[in-house]
Amino acid sequence: MRILKNTLLFLCLLVLGSCTKAEIPLVGENPLNRPVTYTQDIQPIIFNNCLTCHSSVNPRNGLILETYAQVRNSSEFGTLIARLNDAANPMPQSGLLTADRRALFDQWKSGGYLE
Numbered sequence: 001m002r003i004l005k006n007t008l009l010f011l012c013l014l015v016l017g018s019c020t021k022a023e024i025p026l027v028g029e030n031p032l033n034r035p036v037t038y039t040q041d042i043q044p045i046i047f048n049n050c051l052t053c054h055s056s057v058n059p060r061n062g063l064i065l066e067t068y069a070q071v072r073n074s075s076e077f078g079t080l081i082a083r084l085n086d087a088a089n090p091m092p093q094s095g096l097l098t099a100d101r102r103a104l105f106d107q108w109k110s111g112g113y114l115e
């Protein structure tokens, strides 16, 4: 009897567990099963990897990447995405970001640069 109870409890937890997993979108999961947006995905990467050199305080090459419009402009019309993936001359200069992070920029682009 006790074993049956425990088994039932285990099965309930299993079902609950799988529901929870399906509902919480995992940030950093790739490919994402939701659209990539600037605010959720792109901005944190820029803030953590680019702003030391590309903020309005002494922007290298005059390139400022503080706002959605600035990052979108450099991605759509400039060389931002090319430089992210340029192994010989990468941005940041310290080396290529992980493939997952770079793929987010490609998904952002193909999704139409959502804010």
Ligand code: HEC
Binding pocket: 045, 046, 049, 050, 051, 052, 053, 054, 060, 061, 062, 063, 074, 078, 079, 080, 081, 083, 084, 091, 092, 093
């Ligand atoms: C340690 C400083 C540093 C960091 C960090 C850095 N950059 Fe740069 N970046 C530079 C310098 C210096 C140049 C100009 C020389 C060159 O093009 O290599 C430049 C040039 C660029 C250019 C080409 C020039 C232009 O005006 O379009 C792009 C695009 C760029 N950076 C994007 C980024 C992005 C995106 C990140 C973060 C993922 C980043 N950079 C991180 C220093 C940095």
